[in-house]
Amino acid sequence: MARDDTPNAASVGATERSFRILERLGERQGCGVSELAESLSTSKSTVHNHLQTLKELGYVVQEGDEYRLGLQFLGLGDRARQHHDLYHVAKPETDSLVEAVGERAQVMVEEDGVGIYVYQSLADQAVRTDSHIGTVVDLHATSVGKAYLAHLPDDRLDAVLDQVAFDDQTPSTLTDAEALRTELDEIAERGYAFNDEERTVGMRAVGAPILSADDGRVLGAISVSGPTTRMTGTWYHEEVPEMVAQSAQIIGIRATYS
Amino acid sequence: MARDDTPNAASVGATERSFRILERLGERQGCGVSELAESLSTSKSTVHNHLQTLKELGYVVQEGDEYRLGLQFLGLGDRARQHHDLYHVAKPETDSLVEAVGERAQVMVEEDGVGIYVYQSLADQAVRTDSHIGTVVDLHATSVGKAYLAHLPDDRLDAVLDQVAFDDQTPSTLTDAEALRTELDEIAERGYAFNDEERTVGMRAVGAPILSADDGRVLGAISVSGPTTRMTGTWYHEEVPEMVAQSAQIIGIRATYS
DNA sequence: ACAGTCGTTCTGTTGAGCGGAACACACGCG
DNA sequence: CGCGTGTGTTCCGCTCAACAGAACGACTGT
Missing domain, CATH: 1.10.10.10 (Winged helix-like DNA-binding domain superfamily/Winged helix DNA-binding domain)
Structure with a gap:
């Protein structure tokens, strides 16, 4: 599917x-x-x-x-997005996150087993890639996708993993379902996910799940991505994750009470 | 067509x-x-x-x-919009215009004889109507449309007016082609267009053309719209037009040199 | 003038998109 | 409990329309 x-x-x-x-x-x-x-x-x-x-x-x-x-497709796209109210609450917070880290950030929502970017914000120095609003991404090969999967109920996770074709996109891509499951457990505990050149060589990303503030259901995910040259050290491993996770939490709260 | x-x-x-x-x-x-x-x-x-x-x-x-x-339509819509680079330069300026007037603003582009909103920004107190990104509007019954038509070359204008079916949408809608032409002349001279309940009862709007800074070609138009209760007096007739026209000019300049 | 594009138009054939009826399932009501 | 009615889904032929291919203008650069 x-x-x-x-x-x-x-x-x-x-x-x-x-x-x-x-x-x-x-x-x-x-x-x-x-x-x-x-x-x-x-x-x-x-x-x-x-x-x-x-x-x-x-x-x-x-x-x-x-x-x-x-341009009529703008109308259909906008109509489709209106169902996912996550977009409206995530937009301003994503913009300020981008302003803080000076890279690129995107908000993902799942639809039928794949992830779709519903919003993307670029800083001036951000790397231009082929991803944009509406881009379809694999859930298992991106930081947003893994952050999302890590908080999915077991039955839903099984259904998604069954559909996934493990076609390694880069040499670093995870190709084993079991390895992915153990990584997802770590991510769930840690609160955010990394992506080190799994989808695009030369790009690293940090993603965090957007959770509903009352029932803890995962609504989507948000990530910051940048080149390996700038995404290094504690900036990559601690500071950026901290900021992404915080933004994700704010979005989750706003999404539940609005 | x-x-x-x-x-x-x-x-x-x-x-x-x-x-x-x-x-x-x-x-x-x-x-x-x-x-x-x-x-x-x-x-x-x-x-x-x-x-x-x-x-x-x-x-x-x-x-x-x-x-x-x-949500895949987001991708197609975004791709379609990339051709009209007007969107990127108009977005920030439109946002600040909305912040200044506290109403609603939209950026229009022509496509095949009709106008399509490529961006819309809403202030908190703005009136919610059925218009949104991707909405198709008539060129002769909106302030954006008339501002656009007023600066169109004669041959293009003739082609558009031939296609227009003058089906009066409200009692105030212009139904005569000649009356429209004379109004367009006034608009071209004045630099901005008004819309007093022509499309939607209870709503007024002020639109200004976005002109290329070098060859004066009309690229699109921008408008601010709000309820008749708030859009009155010199605010409606002078101050808002001033701000809209200024934003339009800034967008035109940025669009030509970028 | 020529050969090389391009987009467009025409025509015949076959397969696929269509409507209608029958199916499975979930309700709500007496 | 059945029934009635509402879903969405499946099945099955018939016919029409979507398709391929060839021919046609209009350009463009030899």
Whole structure:
């Protein structure tokens, strides 16, 4: 369910094709029909039909010989985010956290076995990577994901781990389910999680869970990430974790009483 | 093209149906199969097929007997917004404008004949309406839209006005094309536009165009809106316009040199 | 003028998206 | 307890529409 390459085919093929086109349009910053047709191994006419339909619906705009994603998706995205009220309470606190540490911070929420960034704040000197709002991340290979998993009830955790494909993304990625479970226990006790180049070489991160203040349920997670050159020593191991955990706690309190 | 009810049918019907379902899911905050099927006058099985497909693609999540929009749309929306670099430069300035006037402000960009809010900032006492990020608005019935139109080249203006259906939304809405043109001339000279309950009864707004600092091209528009009870006298007619126009100018300058 | 793009249009065929009916399950009520 | 009614889900054929491929203009740089 969580991964894209599910074996069972989608029942509505045309819809799947449309979204493949849209996703490709997002990756490249807009492109033409032929480029899309080739990269999706579909005929030009089919791609053209879909683009025309999406254009009429307002989800794609045409600029000369190029097609781009339409801004209407902002509306759908905003509507989807309104269900997760965590966003509104986390936004200001995340901004001040970024101001304090001078790196990058992101707020994650789980959806259907994967993590999705609902907010991201960047300091001026923060490292620009491919992650942004709406980025889908693995729960077991990020500091936010592990902080989240560490506080998940056992049955939910089992369900998530069953879906996870342990395809090591970097040489440091955990590939063993048991090793992950023992690390999650440590994280739960410690209160925050580290990520040392597991997902992206050259990047380290510190994540903390956002817990409901009354029933202790985990609502999401927040993390700060930066380059290995700056994330070192007690700054990486103590001071940043302290600040992240504190911000996470504040967000958790605000989320429960609002 | 700009409006939804275009006579010519979409070539890919399944895609259109999928998006109708998604839009409906957005309006109601998630709902069930039967409710969707009835309101779209489609069979339950068809709706179910589409929902399953969208769920596998990650754009819809299922929670018990309810379906909701998935957070993946955040990614598509963010990608679409990246093309309009206006967003990044306008965000901080809009926030400080809101802090100064204590109402609501929104940044608009044109896309295919309609206006779309790419950012919105709310003060604590701001009026909550149905507008939010991604909201599609008519260019001729909003202060942002008119401020934008007033600085559009003649040929582009003609093209937009041809598409506009003058369906008066409130008793105050302008319904005559010529009357609109004369008002646009005044706006262009004055530098800002007013909106007195044209779109929403009880709401007034002041909008100013965001112009490129070098070639004077109009990039978008920004507006402040609030209730008629608070938007009165010189505050509405002079002070707020002054602040909005100043913010618009700052954004225009930052947008050109960045 | 030519060959190389690009996007667009056309047409036939087949498979897939569709509606309708039947199913399984959860309620609430007498 | 059944019943009635409400879900969401599954099944199954029929037909229409989504697809591939080829042909068409319009450009662009040889």
